Amino acid sequence: MAFKIEKRLENSLARVGVIETPHGEVKTPAFIPVGTKATVKAVLPEMMRDLGAQAILSNAYHLYLQPGPDILDKAGGLTKFMNWGGPTFTDSGGFQVLSLGSGYQKILSKEFSGSDRADKVVSGNKERHAYVDDDGVTFRSHISGAKCRFTPEVSMQIQHQLGADIMFAFDELTTLLNSRKYQEKALERTRLWAIRCLREHKNLTIERKDKPYQMLFGVIQGAQYEDLRRKAARDLSSMEVDGQMFDGFGIGGALEKENLGKIARWVSEELPEDKPRHLLGLSEPDDIFAGVEAGADTFDCVNPSRVGRNGALYSPYGRFNITRAQFKDDFNPPVPYCECYTCKNYTASYLNHTLKAKEMIGYTLATIHNEYFTVKLVDKVRESMLNDTYYDFKKEFLDKFYGDKTALEWRASIY
Ligand SMILES: [Zn+2]
DSSP, X not given: OEEXXXXXXXXXXXXXXXXXXXXXXXXXXXXXXXXTTSSOTTXXXXXXXXXTOOOEEEEHHHHXXXXXXXXXXXXXXXXXHTTOXXXXXXXXXXXXXHHHHHXXXXXXXXXXXXXXXXXXXXXXXXXXXXXXXXXXXXXXXXXXXXXXXXXXXXXXXXXXXXXXXXXXOOOOOOOTTXXXXXXXXXXXXXXXXXXXXXXXXXXXXXXXXXXXXXXXXXXXXXXXXXXXXXXXXXXXXXXXXXXXXXXXXXXXXXXXXXXXXXXXXXHHHHSOTTSOEEETTOOOHHHHHHHHHTTOOEEEESHHHHHHHTTEEEETTEEEETTSGGGTTOOSOSSTTOOSHHHHHOOHHHHHHHHHTTOHHHHHHHHHHHHHHHHHHHHHHHHHHHTTOHHHHHHHXXXXXXXXXXXXXXXXXXX
């Protein structure tokens, strides 16, 4: 397992690199599609490979509840279980445990952030199903309603059984609604949990020495506070338990979109150069560019597949909805000039019909297009850094994607 940096972008923290795993390489920057329950919904792993995905990120919480980590362990690990064969990531389950428990959203309105009142709003939620204490989190399964408990040790045991190449340490997720005082408390808890994760990871690595080595990433929290983010990055990057250190880092937690680049930069400035950094849960094009320039190497997000199943397709001129009535008899490709399997072989009319009829193939075709679009965008970012055309590429892409001309106007000017 290694991370090699091939090139750096001038006047930024961006870099081109390669993460080597026992199941193959990930050339970075890279977008990692999400296959929550060991499947990218509606799409075969073979097709994910064909559209350019280098790795898949699955979810420890969901796989723990169903089918259970012992099944994946018996199957020979996540990548074998899902017939993917390539590199895999699992997140620690902390995000889902806490977000499903307290109605958390990734990006929240700024007006509520940072007040004491907000702690009560968040913790006073009647529908709350997750409770945090210093030792771990108790929660109810969203499937069976059974009471479950995650601790740092349990999360490591589950993730070792799942067998992904890259795992994340168990952390406490806060929201922008929490007060500064609560953020400090949660961050200290996450620091102590990180020590326990490293210790358990070390023990399990020795115990399961016949299995391929799994990299463990520490997760940097600290919400919108510069001092907390920098402290968390310093604490976790210098942390060493029985000779075991973190192999890379995740940048997680509550982020205001407009501050994303700034927050990732604070963190990257404190982290070691020679370890990979993953920006958790973001994939919109402007977030990708901001993240790359702030030193993030990999990204994941459910958005491309989720919005695709709802009929929203990405185009160079922004997103549009293929279920609009105007596409009913439009026999052109869904997105002009797109080289994906869907756009090369199927019409806008067919996507319109199958998505409106809620036929499974509609979900498949829309997901293929959106995953291709996002994977290729990050691939092009990588290529442009290698060609010294990054800033030109960025300007051209963002001007179109967020410009005045809509995707529908652009499409109408071609067909
Ligand atoms: Zn396409």
